[in-house]
Amino acid sequence: MKKLQELLHATARLKLFKPFAAVFETLEGIIFGPTEITAGAPHVVDNIEIKRYMTVAIIALLPSTISGIVFFGWRVLLMIIASYVAGGIVEVAFALIRKREIEEGFLVTGLIFPLILPPTAPIWVVVVGSAVGVFFGKEVFGGTGRNIFNPALVGRLFVTIAFPQIMSASWQKPFSDAITTATPLASYKSAGELTGLMDLLMGSVAGSIGEVFRIGIIAGGIFLMLTKVANWRIPVSYLASVALFSWIGNLIAPDLVAPPLFQLLAGGLLFGAMFMATDPVTSPFNHESKFIFGGLCGLVTVVIRSFSGYTEGVMFSIIFMNALTPLIDHFVLKVKYRTAK
Amino acid sequence: MALTLLTVFAAAVLTHNMALTYLLGMCPFISLSRSLRTASGMGIAVVFVVTLTAIINWPIYNLILVPTGTELIYYIVFIIVIAASVQLVEMIMERFFPPLQAAFGIFLPLITVNCIVLAVSLFMVIREYNYLTTVVFAFGSAVGWTIAIVIVAAINEKLRLIADIPKGMTGPGIIMVILGIIALSFLGFAGVVNL
Numbered sequence: 001m002k003k004l005q006e007l008l009h010a011t012a013r014l015k016l017f018k019p020f021a022a023v024f025e026t027l028e029g030i031i032f033g034p035t036e037i038t039a040g041a042p043h044v045v046d047n048i049e050i051k052r053y054m055t056v057a058i059i060a061l062l063p064s065t066i067s068g069i070v071f072f073g074w075r076v077l078l079m080i081i082a083s084y085v086a087g088g089i090v091e092v093a094f095a096l097i098r099k100r101e102i103e104e105g106f107l108v109t110g111l112i113f114p115l116i117l118p119p120t121a122p123i124w125v126v127v128v129g130s131a132v133g134v135f136f137g138k139e140v141f142g143g144t145g146r147n148i149f150n151p152a153l154v155g156r157l158f159v160t161i162a163f164p165q166i167m168s169a170s171w172q173k174p175f176s177d178a179i180t181t182a183t184p185l186a187s188y189k190s191a192g193e194l195t196g197l198m199d200l201l202m203g204s205v206a207g208s209i210g211e212v213f214r215i216g217i218i219a220g221g222i223f224l225m226l227t228k229v230a231n232w233r234i235p236v237s238y239l240a241s242v243a244l245f246s247w248i249g250n251l252i253a254p255d256l257v258a259p260p261l262f263q264l265l266a267g268g269l270l271f272g273a274m275f276m277a278t279d280p281v282t283s284p285f286n287h288e289s290k291f292i293f294g295g296l297c298g299l300v301t302v303v304i305r306s307f308s309g310y311t312e313g314v315m316f317s318i319i320f321m322n323a324l325t326p327l328i329d330h331f332v333l334k335v336k337y338r339t340a341k
Numbered sequence: 342m343a344l345t346l347l348t349v350f351a352a353a354v355l356t357h358n359m360a361l362t363y364l365l366g367m368c369p370f371i372s373l374s375r376s377l378r379t380a381s382g383m384g385i386a387v388v389f390v391v392t393l394t395a396i397i398n399w400p401i402y403n404l405i406l407v408p409t410g411t412e413l414i415y416y417i418v419f420i421i422v423i424a425a426s427v428q429l430v431e432m433i434m435e436r437f438f439p440p441l442q443a444a445f446g447i448f449l450p451l452i453t454v455n456c457i458v459l460a461v462s463l464f465m466v467i468r469e470y471n472y473l474t475t476v477v478f479a480f481g482s483a484v485g486w487t488i489a490i491v492i493v494a495a496i497n498e499k500l501r502l503i504a505d506i507p508k509g510m511t512g513p514g515i516i517m518v519i520l521g522i523i524a525l526s527f528l529g530f531a532g533v534v535n536l
Binding site for chain 2: 094098136137139140141142143145146148149154157158161300303304307308309310313315316317319320323324325326327329330
């Protein structure tokens with residue numbers, strides 16, 4: 001193992017490979033892990049760094065990924081590879097041109113993005129979305145840890161708006177080849193039809209690749225929260241506020257607003273609340289603002305699901321609240337500072 | 342009636358937002374969204390001027406221009422009214438809030454050419470609003486624009502702390518990218534309220 005590392009070092013030092021130094025460094029980091037233990041803030045004395053955060057996140061995403069491949073076939077693996085390649089090219093190009101290190105944040109973005117796509121989405125849509133998400137969602141802000149919006153969601157939002165027909169008509173029930181437009185939320189909206197809760201939990205309904213096997217999502221989310229990579233405040237307040245607002249809405253206008261339990265399990269809500277709203281970079285950093293963030297996310301989700309032309313509001317709500325995050329943090333800090341005086 | 346007014350207000354803020362849907366008022370938007378303080382100041386000034394000009398322009402158009410058959414010159418009339426009311430706001434600010442006026446510098450007189458002021462008056466003519474609806478629509482449009490500029494200003498303040506923006510993208514470039522992404526998320530509200 002050690003010799004391999006030395007060999008890699010020697011190759012990296014060759015003049016020929018000078019411009020690609022960043023690539024070698026990343027390879028080394030992924031294969032061998034960090035060699036130095038950081039001494040100062042913010043990682044005090046452990047050798048934890050972004051990489052470990054990313055590893056934990058990827059482990060938490062495994063149930064959704066594997067269930068996606070099992071449910072929808074090997075094509076899903078191809079989509080994941082396409083997403084990694086397209087986003088990776090953008091990432092590496094930025095790193096080489098700007099002479100920075102390649103950052104590992106991309107490993108999670110590149111995996112999440114195909115998981116929130118419909119299972120029969122064309123490969124070129126995956127490529128375009130992943131590249132746009134990484135480029136405009138992350139790299140123009142300076143890379144991992146400096147972005148305002150969740151890059152995977154920026155990509156998803158872009159392809160949803162740019163190719164509406166492809167995105168709304170490429171759903172599929174697990175273990176079948178028939179293409180359908182009827183996700184549980186869509187069939188509620190068009191026919192007022194409620195899908196069984198057990199079906200939703202086990203994932204035998206149409207939906208995005210990673211969102212259908214909901215037991216796996218819940219397990220992954222709890223794992224994320226136990227390892228403290230994701231903060232429990234955001235998912236809890238997000239889900240609670242969806243339940244609360246859909247309960248109130250269902251009492252007032254039952255034909256427009258779906259009942260709370262169905263809303264909690266249907267669509268991408270669980271996936272969004274567990275894996276995307278909790279992104280530590282794009283969500284607020286105060287405890288209080290995290291509750292506000294989650295609560296408003298829930299409100300926007302219910303409003304869009306019930307009243308707008310779109311059937312699913314999770315991605316809109318999270319991007320919307322990403323935009324509001326700095327403002328919420330600003331005002332919460334201001335109020336806190338005042339009471340402290 | 343109250344419901345229509347509420348709908349018009351919500352539509353002007355959310356689904357037909359001046360900055361995010363029509364991309365109007367971009368010059369002050371880009372130059373003043375660097376800090377929260379100037380952004381909210383500019384926003385308040387815009388809310389005041391837009392509502393004021395709509396209040397004045399509606400009677401002028403419907404009670405003077407239409408009966409005399411001189412709708413042709415409504416562009417000129419609207420612009421003159423806008424210029425005059427901006428002058429008024431500037432004088433009030435100079436007298437009562439000098440620091441705010443100093444912070445605005447050249448941009449306060451530029452409200453005159455802030456497209457949304459004229460746009461609101463023109464929309465009111467095209468959409469044939471009655472008086473009350475016009476006032477609510479003008480107020481809502483200006484509030485929507487203010488919300489947009491305040492959101493972007495807060496993002497900008499955070500970016501100054503954490504971001505490492507490529508050279509070519511600093512300033513207006515990154516603001517246009519942020520605006521685009523926020524506009525995408527506002528599209529989710531399409532159909533919630535209609536004008």
